[in-house]
Amino acid sequence: MITKNEIKYIQSLYHKKTRDxxxxxxxxxxxxxxxxxxxxxxxxxLYATADWEAQNASINxxxxxxxxxxxxxxxxATPNKVLAIVQQRKNIALPLAKNTITLVLDGIQDPGNxxxxxxxxxxxxxxxxxxxxDTVDIYNSKVVQSTMGSxxxxxxxxxxxxxxxxxxxxxxxxxxxxxxxxxxxGKISEAVLVIGNESKGIRPYLxxxxxxxxxxxxxxxxxxxxxxxxxxxxxxxWVL
Numbered sequence: 001m002i003t004k005n006e007i008k009y010i011q012s013l014y015h016k017k018t019r020d021x022x023x024x025x026x027x028x029x030x031x032x033x034x035x036x037x038x039x040x041x042x043x044x045x046l047y048a049t050a051d052w053e054a055q056n057a058s059i060n061x062x063x064x065x066x067x068x069x070x071x072x073x074x075x076x077a078t079p080n081k082v083l084a085i086v087q088q089r090k091n092i093a094l095p096l097a098k099n100t101i102t103l104v105l106d107g108i109q110d111p112g113n114x115x116x117x118x119x120x121x122x123x124x125x126x127x128x129x130x131x132x133x134d135t136v137d138i139y140n141s142k143v144v145q146s147t148m149g150s151x152x153x154x155x156x157x158x159x160x161x162x163x164x165x166x167x168x169x170x171x172x173x174x175x176x177x178x179x180x181x182x183x184x185x186g187k188i189s190e191a192v193l194v195i196g197n198e199s200k201g202i203r204p205y206l207x208x209x210x211x212x213x214x215x216x217x218x219x220x221x222x223x224x225x226x227x228x229x230x231x232x233x234x235x236x237x238w239v240l
Contacts, residue, residue, distance in 0.1 A: 002047065002069045010047075010073040013085065016137050023088050025139035029080040035149040041086050047073065048082040075141045088139055091157050095128045097170045097192055101238065104161050105131045106206055107197035108227060114138065115146025116228035117195070122150035124235040129156040130164055161194075165209035168192055172211045174202050175230050179213030188238040198227050 012018040013026050024044060027036055030052065036043060037059065047063045048056075049070060056062070070079045095102065103121055108114050114136045121129060136143060138156045147154075165172060173185075174194040194210060196202035201224075202210070216225060216233050225233070 002065050026141050027084045033082045033084045039152045043084045045085040052081040097168050101126050102192045103129045104194040105135050108135045111140050111142035113228045115143040118147045118154045119150040120232045121154050124239045131158050174210035174213050176213040179215040182214050182216050
């Protein structure tokens with residue numbers, strides 16, 4: 001059984017202001033919650049249906065609720081057996097850029113794009129992202145769900161990217177329409193890749209920090225590529 005106050009509190013965590021104040025986020029579904037349970041994230045509360053609890057008898061302190069109650073606290077069109085309230089990861093020092101590829105995201109707004117970029121980064125073994133302060137919150141529930149668990153393995157820092165980039169000691173590439181052909185860059189294991197906003201691209205304040213503009217060659221008539229798709233194509237060329 002879940003109380004009205006609990007329902008109200010959980011629903012408030014779908015808003016960034018409350019998430020930031022509480023240092024928490026919501027994760028839903030069997031696969032994602034099971035991965036979080038095996039990670040170093042701390043789960044504060046678990047709400048699950050009786051059949052999920054029966055299959056996970058070794059887990060303590062499960063709040064058993066009915067399906068209709070799960071629907072009240074879920075943000076999914078079709079709630080999936082379990083919802084977790086999880087403590088956010090606290091990143092203190094900004095990461096170094098050496099010996100790895102780092103993504104810099106400039107004003108990514110769509111939660112699905114953000115989650116997919118995190119998932120792509122995880123696929124290619126990239127574990128750090130620098131995001132502008134106006135990039136969508138990594139703990140937005142739609143971002144969390146669309147990462148499909150990759151949020152566990154990819155760290156994200158929110159800061160002013162221009163300040164971070166000015167201290168970079170590795171090559172800084174930017175995905176732009178007027179750059180050199182991506183295919184000319186070869187394999188890369190140490191670099192920064194800047195990905196711009198879905199509609200505006202990389203904003204002018206970051207352009208002075210980009211040492212090499214790169215472009216994915218176009219064959220057809222599409223005006224541009226989705227930010228997540230572009231990220232995947234570039235990383236595939238660099239890493240594989």
